[in-house]
Amino acid sequence: MLETVQLMDDSDRATAHEELRRDIALRERRPEGPPYTGQCHNCDAPLPPPMRWCDPDCRTDWSARQ
Structure with missing residues (x-):
């Protein structure tokens, strides 16, 4: 019996x-x-959606505490 060898093409x-x-x-x-x-x-x-922080400083402060 011959084994089938599967060759990969570019796709x-x-x-x-x-x-x-x-x-x-x-x-x-x-x-x-x-x-x-x-x-x-x-x-x-x-804050209106989808904001989570009022400015970059608040985001930085929050991130530093995490």
């Missing part, structure tokens, strides 16, 4: 490469952060 290699890169990206992705609450997570100022 198969591209698909395998894409799946590998997607798996790596999913493992390395950064957390999304806290959910929207209607208030700044740092100073409790009211």
